[in-house]
Amino acid sequence: MSYVPSELKFTHTHEWLRDEGDGIYTVGISDHAQALLGDMVFIDLPDSGVAIDGGEECAIIESVKAASDIYAPCTGTIITINEDLDAAPELVNNDPYGDGWLFQIRIDTEADVDELLDAEDYLATIADDE
Known part of the structure; x- marks a missing residue:
């Protein structure tokens, strides 16, 4: 069973968000x-x-199996990207909730975050896949 941190929000397309404060995720x-x-x-x-x-x-993630689109979970502005992924894309595999983060976004409205899935709801959506 996949690990799903309870403090994060999730999308139906498998992106996660972590609140860093001041509207940055x-x-x-x-x-x-x-x-x-x-x-x-x-x-x-x-x-x-x-x-x-x-x-x-x-964004686009390419693996040995497929290429997959990454979708913005909320409306906002990209403020930084994880440049470590250029040389080490495997960080996404090794530490998807830590060193394998993709980018940070300053969101336009907190209401967007409220519409996302909490960990329990996300687990329910992926239960059939596992």
Whole structure:
């Protein structure tokens, strides 16, 4: 069974958000998603400073099995990306909720976060996959 930290919010497309305060959130993909994709080989992240809409495709993760789109969980502006992933995309596999984070976003409205899944609801959505 996949590990799902209780303090995070999740999307139906397997992205997670961690509140860093002041409207800034760190975004990554869930342990479940990285396990389904397999070993990461390349990650194309958005540029810092780019405004994105919630649900918009903003990054691509390529693994030995497939390429997968990453969607912005909320509307806002990308403020930083995890540059360590350029040289070590496997960080997403090894530590999806830690060193394998993808980018940080300053969201436009907290109401977007309220619409996301909590850990319990996310676990229920992936239960059929496991």
